[in-house]
Amino acid sequence: MAAQGKKEHLYKILVIGDLGTGKTSIIKRYVHQFFSPHYRATIGVDFALKVLNWDNSTTIRLQLWDIAGQERFGNMTRVYYKEAVGAFVVFDVTRLSTFEAVQMWKADLDNKVLLPNGKAIPAVLLANKCDLASEGFLGNINQLDDYCREKGFHAWFETSAKENIGIEEAARSLVAKILENDETIDHPQPDGDGIRVGEEDGRAPKKTKCC
């Protein structure tokens, strides 16, 4: 039997960004501890599940939605974005154009999905392929702090799916923010079934269930 009162959260997280920035590789690394150097474009959407034992009383299931970086299917992404509670926006530190596209992706995200309280969903910026970074345009990577504040990113991390750098930390940061949001947002109770989860004051984290 599971421990009494153990909470289980299910969170839908989007992974978006220009094509070839390494979204699929990041997910593969994070979920399967695996890296393949072979590039295969995602068509439509791929999907992976990561289970996190957050603390003794909380299990978190992350649904990672790996959205194709193709820009021409604008309306399709609207469907995929539905009910997401967090996002990673990925760019490739070796290609400036992918960084320039970040604000397009962020705007797209904020246009298409909002938290129940009407606020933007928390997004973490990933500067991927940091193992390949040369001096390049990221000489001023420290300015990313300002950039994130300005564009409304919760945080940013240098990552490398190949060398397994920064991904766990980035995920922890995003999940922490999602949990924080959960605690401050009033969620409607599921009607009539009498199951109460979360705190006594009636705030229940979204999609939470007792084991």
Add this chain to the structure above:
Amino acid sequence: ASLFSLCLLFLPGSLPSSPTALNSHKRNLRKVHRILLIYAMFHPEMGYAQGMNDLLARFLVVTDSEVDAFWMFERYMKDKRIDFMEVSMMRKVALVRKLISEIDRDLYQFFESSECHDYLFCHRWLLLDFKREFTFQDSLRIFEVLGTHYLELYSDKAQVETDKAIAKEFLNEGGEMRPGRGMMNFEFTFDLFVCVAILTLHRDKICQSTDAASVYGCLNSLSMNMDLSSVLKQAVHLCLQYCRQTVTKGFAEINI
């Protein structure tokens, strides 16, 4: 930007380790790169789109000729290009939904009540002619099957099946009434029947899914794990059954 993205095919580190394999891999990548680049230059309105490399790979491997592969790809894209447009792809995916609603009501109801009533999981299947769902050899086979248009609703084979159904109804009615072809929807192309075949063959597993993610998880896990012959057999069966049903349905409506 589209042309630039082609450079992705040359991503550093995306190469195998053995020197011989490395050289041939590099050569092939260069061919893919050149063909897609030239295509994008001649068709700036199309540019490069994800999935084109999958489609091109079939021609390149089979012909082992860069020139032939280019012209085959160029010709093939004349018909295929609309699948790269959002509106027409959304429409095609919506047709799968419509076909499911006619063929398998229970499965249809399941999808309607799930978060997957948009059927977007068919996007990759349809865009790449099922290339990633089967082994490369099988993907060539299904490509040929679809390319021949041997079994489409307007094909001779479908016509014969429909005529047989008409004759049977005619006989059942004691020769008093001659049924027509009913309301056949010629937009249902054979690739749509293949989608429905995949879905109906795995309906039990699919229906156990509780949310969009598990539906996607279930369907993604089918990739490379399906027997093409069974899928094709089911697709043929569904297609011919559809021919017969349109006759009986059409006739039932007349009878009222």
